[in-house]
Amino acid sequence: MDTNLPKSSHPRLVIIGCGFAGLRLAKALKHDPVQVVVIDRNNYHNFQPLLYQVATGALEADSIAYPIRKIFAGQKNFFYRMADVQRVDTAANTVHTNIGDIHYDYLVLATGSLTNFFGIESIEKNAMQIKSIPNALNLRSYIFQNFEKALLTEDPVQRQALMNIVVVGGGPTGVEISGSLAEMRKHVLPKDYPELDLQQMQIYIVEAGAELLGPMSPQSQRDAFEYLKELGVNIRLNTSIKRYEDCKAYYSETEFIPTENLIWAAGVNGAAVPGLPDAVVARNKRITVNRWNQVEGFTNVFAIGDVANMVTEDMPKGLPMLAPVAIQQADHLAENFRRLAKGQTPVDFKYHNKGVMAIVARNKAVVDLPKGHFRGFLGWLTWLFVHLMTLVGFRNKVVALTDWAFSYFSSDQALRLIIRPFSRRDVKDDKGKKTAEHQASTPQYNPTPPAIQTPAA
Ligand SMILES: Cc1cc2nc3c(=O)[nH]c(=O)nc-3n(C[C@H](O)[C@H](O)[C@H](O)COP(=O)(O)OP(=O)(O)OC[C@H]3O[C@@H](n4cnc5c(N)ncnc54)[C@H](O)[C@@H]3O)c2cc1C
Structure with a gap:
């Protein structure tokens, strides 16, 4: 079952997660010849940096969340399925979810992070x-x-x-x-x-x-x-x-x-989705990517945001798990997809720390x-x-x-x-x-x- 997604003459890009990274990428691809399918277990985007204000009664929950379908209203190449991704099958280019299987041509993992209880x-x-x-x-x-x-x-x-x-x-x-x-x-x-x-x-x-x-x-x-x-x-x-x-x-x-x-x-760990080879999942459960956010060993699987473990010369432990990193990687990946579509070589990602x-x-x-x-x-x-x-x-x-x-x-x-x-x-x-x-x-x-x-x- 393909969860009733329409057939398209364009390649299908599946993004798992509509946090800072997934949302930004899906928006950036608004005018590109690609079918964008976003999967998230919640039907809203959650602005995590203000969660503590909800927890202490300073802000209403509704003011830090926004319905995904409303964000993308009018974006013709956008499709959303509310689902929990259980596994990816990279050999069959398929994502297994609790509502059925979804086929992809390109896959972007933008699943963020999970609380790390250090096994206690x-x-x-x-x-x-x-x-x-x-x-x-x-x-x-x-x-x-x-x-x-x-x-x-x-x-x-x-x-x-x-x-x-x-x-x-x-x-x-x-x-x-x-x-x-x-x-x-x-x-x-x-x-x-x-x-x-x-x-x-x-x-x-x-x-x-x-x-x-x-x-x-x-x-x-x-x-x-x-x-x-x-x-x-x-x-x-x-x-x-x-x-x-x-x-x-x-x-x-x-x-x-x-x-x-x-x-x-x-502390937090990356929210790596099961199904990827152990070799690409780092100890902190982040997924090892190269400077194009491509998952090591794959040409059509990418990871961005908190879940991506991108090691650079100045950040040997990987880029920090911060919203600006997620946003910048999403913008950069959208640009690289365009380059790939034109047969050009992608450009390396460089994080600009604005503070x-x-x-x-x-x-x-x-x-x-x-x-x-x-x-x-x-x-x-x-x-x-x-x-x-x-x-x-x-x-x-x-x-x-x-x-x-x-x-x-x-x-x-x-x-x-x-x-x-x-x-x-x-x-x-x-x-x-x-x-x-x-x-x-x-x-x-x-x-x-x-x-x-x-x-x-
Ligand atoms: C309390 C708190 C405060 C923070 N404060 C700051 C701050 O002040 N400044 C800052 O820069 N950063 C801050 N951060 C970090 C920042 O929120 C993250 O870096 C950012 O959210 C990462 O974006 P992301 O898109 O990678 O992941 P997320 O925003 O976490 O989004 C991941 C999405 O994937 C979905 N998802 C995950 N797994 C699955 C699955 N299996 N199936 C379906 N959907 C799935 C989730 O529902 C979620 O919507 C804070 C984080 C927290 C928790």
């Missing part, structure tokens, strides 16, 4: 991640649910675990979510929960490396550290969370932070440009502007701007609905009993928050 089962099972819109909405609801529960318990130990939040991973996502949670603690929670003593609520950011914002400049690392410290976030560097059981986040065999809220932002930034809180952001660094209000304004401009859809830009303006002038966040089943611990097995996994646990009270460490100079 207890964390994978119990921690919250922030890779998708359902994750972000779940996280927001879960934190507010735990505050509702904290009001009800008589047990101070359990109350603290319900209010404590541990963010694992000191990269941009970890820093941004910790800062946003600290602002929520300062401005939102005291209004909503006057009965709770918010002094008890501790926010931790735990990073295995020696600094926050590892890929950024030392100046940005120090600024982010200072900003988080000012906001009262407990920063633990050179520390790893090794397991998470019974609401205890263990940072050694015996020492732990009691928390019901563990947010895992410690990296991270926001910590209102008026607090850090920006690294190729030739300089700035921070503070200007950094914050730059961050807002860049993210607003790259959001897909006019409506989304207007809604995001309105939400941000409201938060800025009112020091409030309007979005705190709990829209998930009340407790994942209330799930029953089929005999109606609570399963062992879901039984309530009482973490030990740890009255002294771990000491704040300073970054290496």
Whole structure:
């Protein structure tokens, strides 16, 4: 079955994934003599850099997502199938999906990345991640649910675990979510929960490396550290969370932070699709490509964006997993397809780093440009502007701007609905009993928050 895709006199280019890379490539090929078929398991494009704002109630989920069919309305050579790709068969030029098989002449893998739990089962099972819109909405609801529960318990130990939040991973996502949670603690929670003593609520950011914002400049690392410290976030560097059981986040065999809220932002792997030879799948599950984004050993299979492992002289570990890399590779591949169609040799990809930034809180952001660094209000304004401009859809830009303006002038966040089943611990097995996994646990009270460490100079 070919999922009812129309026959075409043009070659068929199948793109798996409509993230930054897939979307950009499909758009760039709008006027080319090719049938573009995009497959994505979600019927929307998700603007991942703003997920943490959905998770902390600063933005509505609808303002960071956009329906794929609406983006491509009017593009005659475009076809979309909502499907989960299970396997590729490169010998038969076929993609196997949950809705049937799709044949291709050219295949582009743009499947992005998946959270890397480093094989720690207890964390994978119990921690919250922030890779998708359902994750972000779940996280927001879960934190507010735990505050509702904290009001009800008589047990101070359990109350603290319900209010404590541990963010694992000191990269941009970890820093941004910790800062946003600290602002929520300062401005939102005291209004909503006057009965709770918010002094008890501790926010931790735990990073295995020696600094926050590892890929950024030392100046940005120090600024982010200072900003988080000012906001009262407990920063633990050179520390790893090794397991998470019974609401205890263990940072050694015996020492732990009691928390019901563990947010895992410690790393990602490429989302390689099964079916490719093992030799082209790197250890971090990214697919090895040459400088034309062609998968090693194939002439008609390409990978772009986070899933592509392109090693260059200056980036021996592969290009960073960032939206600008995905966008630039998509533009470049579209151009190379045109060259191939004309019988010309493709051109090597070169990444142009236009800058990296991270926001910590209102008026607090850090920006690294190729030739300089700035921070503070200007950094914050730059961050807002860049993210607003790259959001897909006019409506989304207007809604995001309105939400941000409201938060800025009112020091409030309007979005705190709990829209998930009340407790994942209330799930029953089929005999109606609570399963062992879901039984309530009482973490030990740890009255002294771990000491704040300073970054290496
Ligand atoms: C919380 C967070 C914050 C971030 N912040 C920043 C930032 O500030 N700046 C920055 O530059 N980058 C940031 N990034 C990284 C950036 O989002 C990625 O680099 C970018 O999304 C990569 O684009 P992509 O197209 O390769 O993959 P994605 O955008 O991840 O898109 C992949 C698509 O493939 C689909 N898909 C995957 N597997 C399948 C399958 N088997 N079947 C069907 N569909 C499938 C997915 O549904 C998805 O739509 C952030 C990422 C996260 C998670």
